[in-house]
Amino acid sequence: MRIVMIGGTGHVGTYLVPRLVEAKHEVICVSRGESEPYQFHSAWGQVQRVTLNRETEEREGKFGKRIQEFEADAVIDMICFTPASARQLVTALRGRVQHLLVCGTIWIHGRSSQVPTEESQNCDAFEEYGIQKEQMTAYLLDEARCNRMPITVLHPGHIVGPGWVPVNPLGNFNPQVFTTLARGDELAFPTLGMETLHHVHADDVAQAFEHALTHWSTAVGEDFHVTSGAALTLRGYAEAVASWFGQEPNLKFLAGDEWKTGLSATDIEKTWEHLEHSPNCSIDKARKLLDYQPRYTSLAAIYEALQWLIQHEVILP
Structure with a gap:
């Protein structure tokens, strides 16, 4: 065609x-x-x-x-x-x-x-x-x-893919969130971290x-x-990223305004936007009618993206 x-x-x-x-x-x-x-x-x-x-x-x-x-x-x-x-x-x-x-x-x-x-x-x-x-x-x-x-x-x-920053476990696009997890530093959340990203x-x-x-x-x-076959909770996402760098997750929940430290007004707005949506979507229809079979899980797609970010020194473990 x-x-x-x-x-x-x-x-x-x-x-x-x-x-x-x-x-x-x-x-x-x-x-x-x-x-x-x-x-x-x-x-x-x-x-x-x-x-x-x-x-x-x-x-x-x-x-x-x-x-x-x-x-x-x-x-x-x-x-x-x-x-x-x-x-x-x-x-x-x-x-x-x-x-x-x-x-x-x-x-x-x-x-x-x-x-x-x-x-x-x-x-x-x-x-x-x-x-x-x-x-x-x-x-x-x-x-x-x-x-x-x-x-x-x-x-x-x-x-998600190599060449740009994926939505991170705080629901924004600040790559410093990944650096925080990679170094084992504390990452604070405004909630219990059970909201989802897909x-x-x-x-x-x-x-x-x-x-x-x-x-x-x-x-x-x-x-x-x-989408991928399954959405991620913010907590599960953060724990997985920390483990990729050999770290125990150092996470703090219900952290008041403390979680905003180091984030811009845009970062904060994006976090609330993603938390409020908490998408978790079925792909059964696409599987049935289009034979859609995603090759990547959410975490596999994110892992590939993070490797590119590390190579290009956007994330500094």
Whole structure:
């Protein structure tokens, strides 16, 4: 197939684009041209790279038309964040593509009420990113089910891979948290540490998108969680990381404001955001309908990411 991938040089595209090339697809990668894939792969030599500023093109009402002009069989959109963006793309591609795949997020579920959460449960996002993605997903699925637009939405968890800092056991992105655990220093938590995070390796997300393409009949009109097989508690996550460095976990719970020491306002905000969500999602639907089989557990994905961070001296044991 001729496949256009929007936002193809990011976390998932680093793995998905080579998968598509190796499967003999013709790939056109559309991005702002400001970044390169996180890892080198010879497959990128066979990819047509196109620079487009989505924000500018959408503001002028041209983005959907520009994507339409590639005359693709399938379009994969990794950077659609609002229903307005989705609407512009769907309007331009209606009747012109075999498959439109869009990246959502497990954040659409808001606070967990029953776990593991299934796709049909409590879509009740409570912060702007999740609300916009929830509305985007609702619009896309309505277009698929009522207007026969061949759409699939895939919802990744916390994406992990070499080249960037994963969500840490405090629920933020400060690499110093990993250094604290590696050195056996005390790590303080504002709670009992039983909240959850649900990571997924970027290559497993890539696998899900590739399988959605090859399982067209069961993928169209559906949305799917794309995570590892099991979520982690903050406590269990911290204990595992400490053990990788030969340390006994030195953890303190219900630490008042003490846990905020050394953290920025953004770190603190992200911690509360992740604690409040505490995602724990089922992937049974993706396993059944897409034959999605994640290669990485949450901890295996995080371990690989930490090795890269150590090598590049982002974490200093």
